[in-house]
Amino acid sequence: MKAAVDPKLENAQAKGRASVGRPRVSDVLPSEDPRQDIVEAAARLFSNKGLANVSVREIAAEAGLKKASFYYYFASKDEIVDAMIEGLLxxxxxxxxxxxxxxxxxxxxxxxxxxxxxxxxxxxxxxxxxxxxxxxxxxxxxxxxxxxxxxxxxxxxxxxxxxxxxxxxxxxxxxxxxxxxxxxxxxxxxxxxxxxxxxxxxxxxxxxxxxxxxxxxxxxxxxxxxxxxxxxxx
Missing domain, CATH: 1.10.357.10 (Tetracycline Repressor, domain 2)
Known part of the structure; x- marks a missing residue:
């Protein structure tokens, strides 16, 4: 759990779809890794509102993506949760x-x-x-x-x-x-x-x-x- 890249994100990237580009809502990109941006955005929203009260549309917007682009990286909100907790500890x-x-x-x-x-x-x-x-x-x-x-x-x-x-x-x-x-x-x-x-x-x-x-x-x-x-x- 040091400041290096989080293992759960590495595992998620290995298992998930390739991280090639999809349209962003903003020209200012949080990082070069949209999957990680989505996971981090979801974590912020889950922390503030609870898992059940956050929609895919909200996560996509928080990550600077359109909803359609979100589905290129994750099939569902549950898949984000799986990526977060896999290997977390x-x-x-x-x-x-x-x-x-x-x-x-x-x-x-x-x-x-x-x-x-x-x-x-x-x-x-x-x-x-x-x-x-x-x-x-x-x-x-x-x-x-x-x-x-x-x-x-x-x-x-x-x-x-x-x-x-x-x-x-x-x-x-x-x-x-x-x-x-x-x-x-x-x-x-x-x-x-x-x-x-x-x-x-x-x-x-x-x-x-x-x-x-x-x-x-x-x-x-x-x-x-x-x-x-x-x-x-x-």
């Missing part, structure tokens, strides 16, 4: 896998994951938190996303339990804390200035630090955790 799972193998304390491991998650989410080309807020996650098409999100929570909970067992973390419900932590990083996109790399980095450091300090045992120093984390390179 793969980068986060990959980060957890790498951190899980690293020689780190659980506190530093947790801090690093939370930090990179905020950076990745805020630097992503669009915000998909509307999925959690506005969609019926029992819908079968969302189940791969739900399953992967549950994996993220389980990994966080495992880190917290291990940290508690070693005496690094204070007592608490590991599963509940893990859910709260993931929710905090996901919703950072709502208040961070995503146009500023500096602000994203600052928010990531502050939020990750706040979350880890909140569960550290009284006799553990966050400065030591931060110093350890600073030695690790993604």
């Amino acid at each position: 793969d980068p986060a799972l990959a980060a957890q896998k790498r951190l899980g193998k690293a020689d780190l304390s659980e506190a530093a491991r947790l801090y690093l994951y939370l930090h990179q998650d905020v950076e990745a989410l805020c630097a992503a080309p669009y915000d998909c938190t509307w999925l959690i807020a506005n969609c019926d996650l029992t819908d079968p098409r969302f189940q791969p996303y739900v399953k992967q999100r549950d994996q993220l929570i389980a990994w966080l909970a495992a880190r917290i339990r291990k940290g508690k067992a070693s005496g690094a973390f204070a007592d608490g419900d590991a599963s509940l804390i893990a859910k709260a932590m993931l929710s905090a990083t996901e919703n950072s996109v709502a208040w961070v200035d995503r146009s500023s790399v500096r602000q994203i980095a600052h928010a990531a450091e502050e939020l990750a630090g706040l979350l880890v300090r909140g569960i550290l045992a009284p006799d553990h120093d966050f400065a030591a955790v931060k110093a350890e984390a600073d030695q690790f390179q993604f």
Whole structure:
């Protein structure tokens, strides 16, 4: 989930129709990739109005396309949603896998994951938190996303339990804390200035630090955790 091209868009482009030109409503093109423009436009509208309340015509207009041109790139609104969520959490799972193998304390491991998650989410080309807020996650098409999100929570909970067992973390419900932590990083996109790399980095450091300090045992120093984390390179 870094600032590189989002994997779900790459997957969608590979599976979808070739991205050759179709007429635009405006001569000012948002990018050279109409499919990505459509996905980003849809994400903005879904976030503001909800999935059910957005029409294909609105998405096309937001992307600077005529409605007829929209259908060259996507067969339906549902196909846009599929493109958005396919592989959405793969980068986060990959980060957890790498951190899980690293020689780190659980506190530093947790801090690093939370930090990179905020950076990745805020630097992503669009915000998909509307999925959690506005969609019926029992819908079968969302189940791969739900399953992967549950994996993220389980990994966080495992880190917290291990940290508690070693005496690094204070007592608490590991599963509940893990859910709260993931929710905090996901919703950072709502208040961070995503146009500023500096602000994203600052928010990531502050939020990750706040979350880890909140569960550290009284006799553990966050400065030591931060110093350890600073030695690790993604």
